[in-house]
Each structure stands twice: as C-alpha cells, then as structure tokens.
Amino acid sequence: AQSVTQLGSHVSVSEGALVLLRCNYSSSVPPYLFWYVQYPNQGLQLLLKYTSAATLVKGINGFEAEFKKSETSFHLTKPSAHMSDAAEYFCAVSRYNNNDMRFGAGTRLTVKP
C-alpha cells in the first residue's frame, strides 16, 4: 500500500521568502511522486514529478523537489514566494504502470505582501 503525509495543513510565508512544503511517503515498491497545485474551484495542475530518474526534480513556476529515499521524503521548495503561488498543494504517490494515485491531505499556502 502507498500513502503520503503532508506535514502542515497551512503554511504562511512572506512574499520573497522561501517556500517549503513537506511530504513524506510510504511505499512498498519504488514510488512515483507528484506535486499538484489547485487554485479555487479548479482542477489539479501538475507542478513536478519524480519517476525514478534524477532525485532533484525541477517543475513549473520555479518549484523544485528532492526525492530522499533515506528520509522517505519529497519536499517541495521555491526560493522566493510570489503572491500568485497562494493555492492548495497536494503531494501524491503512485507507481509504475499503476494509476492508483493517492493524495496527501493538502497544504494551503498563503503568501503575505
């Protein structure tokens, strides 16, 4: 069975500050890991994904995440927050040739001016 845990349901940062959203996974097989962003009343948009290639993954909008097997983590970071980054972020896990994707509870990012 696979699962992800997002630490912190709400993160607030100032504009220009570092963004760090935490995600830990549990999987009995090599995982595929994803970060999605959701704006109000919209579907999910893929930010980035890890599928067993490079452990440091760069995504859209300046976000990146690092897969750390020893820590079973896949934290999302961005060096400098922008007001437009305010949204809900979901970490998710699946595996090769299996589309049964499981989501974390989500982290709401607030960016203060």
Added chain:
Amino acid sequence: GAVVSQHPSWVICKSGTSVKIECRSLDFQATTMFWYRQFPKQSLMLMATSNEGSKATYEQGVEKDKFLINHASLTLSTLTVTSAHPEDSSFYICSAPRTGGTGELFFGEGSRLTVL
C-alpha cells in the same frame, strides 16, 4: 491547454433530481478514468475507477446506485448523481492517466455540484 475536460463546471439542482457530469479526454484515448470527490478544504477522495467497456470499480463506502458511472467510449466517461440530496453537494473531479506507465494523471477542471 487542458487535456481532460469536464462539463459542466457548475451545476445547481433540486433535491431528488439527477445530474450528469461528463469527463472527456482530449486528443488521447483513456481506457481508464478516475472520479474523485473533494469536500471543502479537504483532499481528493477516490470514488471509482471508470473502465471503458466494462463496469466501474467503486471504492469502499461509495454507493454504486447513487453514483452511476458509464465509460461509453475511449474519450468519454460520465458520472450521474441520481436522486441528489444536499449531502451530495461537493466538488467532483475526473482524471485520466498519461500514457506510458508514468503513473501521472491529467485532471479535469472539476464540477461544483450544489443540491438545493
């Protein structure tokens, strides 16, 4: 651009009526699609897996007769909420897998259902 499209985006209906939500894959075929339900400020909960040409697979606790799923073609899945009640009000999102075994899903824009 969007690769999975949902319609309608918003729907308001009276209690006791049925509502159909469509999910289409654009420019690719999807033998499998997924339907999720999302309550306010909560995560996505998988409701069912829609399979083209066969019956949908429902998650535990999801009423099959309440949430009818039909995967009529390789590009279309529909979710019908039958005899809707206010507690069925929610945000429904569909998804379709990217081809190639990557485990990635493309998501529709979501459909906000409000039952009066």
